[in-house]
Amino acid sequence: MTATFSFDLKATDGKARTGVINTPRGDIRTPAFMPVGTAATVKAMMPESVAATGADILLGNTYHLMLRPTAERIDRLGGLHQFMNWDKPILTDSGGFQVMSLSDLRKLTEEGVTFKSHIDGSRHHLTPERSMEIQKLLGSDIVMCFDECPALPADRKRIQESMELSMRWAQRSRDAFGDRPGHALFGIQQGGLEEDLRGRSAEALRAIEFDGYAVGGLAVGEGQEAMFKVLDFAPDQLPVDKPRYLMGVGKPDDIVGAVKRGIDMMDCVLPSRSGRTGQAFTRRGVVNIKNARHADDPRPLDAECTCPACSNYSRAYLHHVFRAQEMISGMLLTWHNLHYFQEIMAGMRTAIAAGAFADWEADFHAGRAKGDI
Numbered sequence: 001m002t003a004t005f006s007f008d009l010k011a012t013d014g015k016a017r018t019g020v021i022n023t024p025r026g027d028i029r030t031p032a033f034m035p036v037g038t039a040a041t042v043k044a045m046m047p048e049s050v051a052a053t054g055a056d057i058l059l060g061n062t063y064h065l066m067l068r069p070t071a072e073r074i075d076r077l078g079g080l081h082q083f084m085n086w087d088k089p090i091l092t093d094s095g096g097f098q099v100m101s102l103s104d105l106r107k108l109t110e111e112g113v114t115f116k117s118h119i120d121g122s123r124h125h126l127t128p129e130r131s132m133e134i135q136k137l138l139g140s141d142i143v144m145c146f147d148e149c150p151a152l153p154a155d156r157k158r159i160q161e162s163m164e165l166s167m168r169w170a171q172r173s174r175d176a177f178g179d180r181p182g183h184a185l186f187g188i189q190q191g192g193l194e195e196d197l198r199g200r201s202a203e204a205l206r207a208i209e210f211d212g213y214a215v216g217g218l219a220v221g222e223g224q225e226a227m228f229k230v231l232d233f234a235p236d237q238l239p240v241d242k243p244r245y246l247m248g249v250g251k252p253d254d255i256v257g258a259v260k261r262g263i264d265m266m267d268c269v270l271p272s273r274s275g276r277t278g279q280a281f282t283r284r285g286v287v288n289i290k291n292a293r294h295a296d297d298p299r300p301l302d303a304e305c306t307c308p309a310c311s312n313y314s315r316a317y318l319h320h321v322f323r324a325q326e327m328i329s330g331m332l333l334t335w336h337n338l339h340y341f342q343e344i345m346a347g348m349r350t351a352i353a354a355g356a357f358a359d360w361e362a363d364f365h366a367g368r369a370k371g372d373i
């Protein structure tokens with residue numbers, strides 16, 4: 001732990017990197033996966049269970065928390081860490097992406113976005129300045145710039161105009177964030193799938209100077225092949241000595257491919273949301289536990305996994321509690337998936353430090369079957 005925020009690059013293997021982000025609330029081992037704690041909880045998990053999976057940091061959402069219970073109420077109660085009983089680092093997304101993907105009756109102007117709450121239809125306004133204020137009230141350790149993420153597919157003109165707006169908002173975010181030792185502000189690169197637009201975005205962000213840089217505008221339906229093509233150039237457009245954060249990613253093989261291309265941090269609802277629907281990620285591929293063929297299977301989900309679900313329960317039991325819609329079903333599979341995602345991150349950190357990423361990656365892909373196992 002340190003009083004300031006810093007990134008210590010420990011080793012590289014090809015484009016893959018491993019290091020530590022030092023923050024006053026604790027160190028973050030990279031490459032890092034951030035569980036998503038949207039409404040001040042990682043759904044179906046106690047905070048101590050999230051920590052037990054190996055997570056060093058979790059993600060919160062400005063959009064959800066501003067609507068309910070409001071940032072002012074969380075601030076009055078001591079901030080988000082105390083409110084949700086998580087004393088390690090928290091990164092908060094800035095709200096723009098969630099407004100466009102969750103709310104309706106949205107109006108986008110140079111000033112910001114106005115929208116109606118998906119919860120009660122009340123009208124709200126988000127600007128770079130208001131997003132910085134909300135994330136400060138929450139007590140977030142890593143604050144994201146307020147940006148606009150265009151839905152794909154979109155024509156080049158729309159992508160360019162959106163990226164240029166986001167860069168003006170990045171400057172306003174920086175100005176509103178002010179000087180907050182021990183707290184970080186990350187810029188977000190936009191530019192769709194266009195190398196030149198992403199290059200201009202990266203240059204604009206470098207000139208403003210941030211503590212870290214996100215690759216935004218991806219995992220919006222472009223597919224893995226198109227995403228990897230962007231990741232073949234985008235990380236190298238960003239400062240080499242700062243953390244690179246790929247937003248919203250992803251499936252296990254997306255994560256491995258992103259780390260291979262120089263990404264240090266990721267977040268995704270996939271392990272928790274799919275865990276609640278009965279989808280388990282394992283070394284050998286995906287298990288849909290609700291499938292009837294698991295009803296009498298005494299074996300664990302994954303014999304090599306040490307999580308509570310795999311250590312103490314059979315597939316038959318997990319199948320039963322999902323079919324019976326018992327609460328323990330989402331708890332066990334969410335814990336398993338988050339544990340497995342952290343195992344992937346730990347494996348890559350060790351492999352990169354040993355210069356053995358290629359072997360680790362080959363082994364990762366070798367074990368995986370297609371479809372349900």
Ligand SMILES: COC(=O)c1ccc(CCNc2nc3cc4nc(N)[nH]c(=O)c4cc3[nH]2)cc1
Pocket residue numbers: 093094095096097144145147148149188215216217218219220247248249250268269270273274
């Ligand atoms: C079961 O799994 C799921 O339901 C599920 C849902 C959505 C995603 C994709 C999430 N993708 C994504 N999140 C994102 C969040 C972002 N935030 C900002 N500020 N700017 C961005 O440019 C941005 C891009 C994203 N792309 C992945 C999985």
